[in-house]
Amino acid sequence: MNLKDDNTIVCRCADVTLGEIKNVIRKGYTTLDEIKRLTRAGMGQCQGKTCRNLLMQIIAHELKISQTDIELSRLRPPSVTIPLELLVKGDTNED
């Protein structure tokens, strides 16, 4: 991605721009979890499926490290969104 234009939307679910992401990284919040918590990037409907890779590119670029050195955030269920009313009707099998 173009890492120059700070107006680029990185997280489409929560409307977070590249500039906002860079800003928190430069304040010292350099992990995916910290960035998520402060900017909401990755907290929306897609749960980071779209922006996680972009965030890792930005972190790697800002910190001048390899993407493989970035600690991943924990992936939380559900893997796809599910209505509450369906959960009420669902079976009780943990699997």
Add this chain to the structure above:
Amino acid sequence: MKTKASVVVIGGGVIGAATAYELALRGWKDIVLVEKNTLFSGATARCGAGVRQQWGTEMNLRLSIGSVKRYETLAEELDYSHGIEFSQTGYFMPVYSERQMQQFEKNVSLQRKFGLDVQFLPPEECRNIVPIISLEGLLGATYYEKDGYLSPFHTTAAYAEAAMRKGVCIEKNTEVLGFTMEKNTIRSVATNRGEISCDYVVNAAGGWSQEIAKMVNVALPLYSERHQILVTEPIEPLFRPMVMSFTHGFYTQQEPNGAILMGVGDPNEPKGYNMDHSYHFLQTVAALVTSVLPAVGKARVVRQWSGLYNISPDKAPILGLPKEVTNMYLAVGFSGHGFMVAPMVSEMIAQMMTNEKLSIPEAKTQLDIGRYDRGELIVEPSVV
């Protein structure tokens, strides 16, 4: 990393960050905050974010009223340009039994004595506040419009950044491994990144506070317990206040972006440090919340997570020194409501350490750990 400090604060949640700030504000130099993970990564980051003042004991009322007052102007005080997203949209607490009604009447009369204009709504008026509430079995509700919620992340960041500007060193990824003692005084803290000699330690380690205390042979009467929360995708505005039902054990709130957050305690949850997620929780909370707020049923869950309550025998915090160690101040045992009392608690820990009069003078003799030996528990009738 510094090898010498006046105070080592253990824990980078809101309590630790706020205490570091309050100490620096009082002129303490060489404060080091150590956090084994990152700032706002434990219970602070996982909490429901609500702040309520509708409590049933004088102490909890004082702690929460003072804290809300501080939160109202905290972003300006800490010069935090993003703001801490404090929004006073109220807490709404429905009543479903006569017994609960009597308890709430007692609570409300106490709350009013403290100047809170809490409303006691008859069932027909409940829908003025929560239009989607089911009237089935509903006997009424209490509602206080000045309760609310704020961002635990930005609040902690605001305290931490203000503390750093006042010279506090914050050491992330720094785990406490042990202490060097001289008789019953801590002389240094050993971490995975080296040793820090110090005059005082503040134990603000949240869910792990009893583990830290164990390292200096102090047995705290605390345990940790997983509590889970889920959040839905944003939907159209359905209700504004936090809805908290003691009958069902849940709390739920729709955030400004339309997402609905909900949590419920599990009476069968084992003690421990488990922070996994369970399908059982999703089903339980979905069933309970939709029975009270049926329109929420169509909202789609996007994420669930969990964090640790650090539970004390009377579900009230423990503040101050234990009798076995002369210089480890405890700010522990918040039992699921540390975030909402953080401003008052951190201020009072700093006041204790500076020999100032406490903002709540009674806290010295009522929130100390010795209250359990004396049998003077502060039993809160209203917790989920």
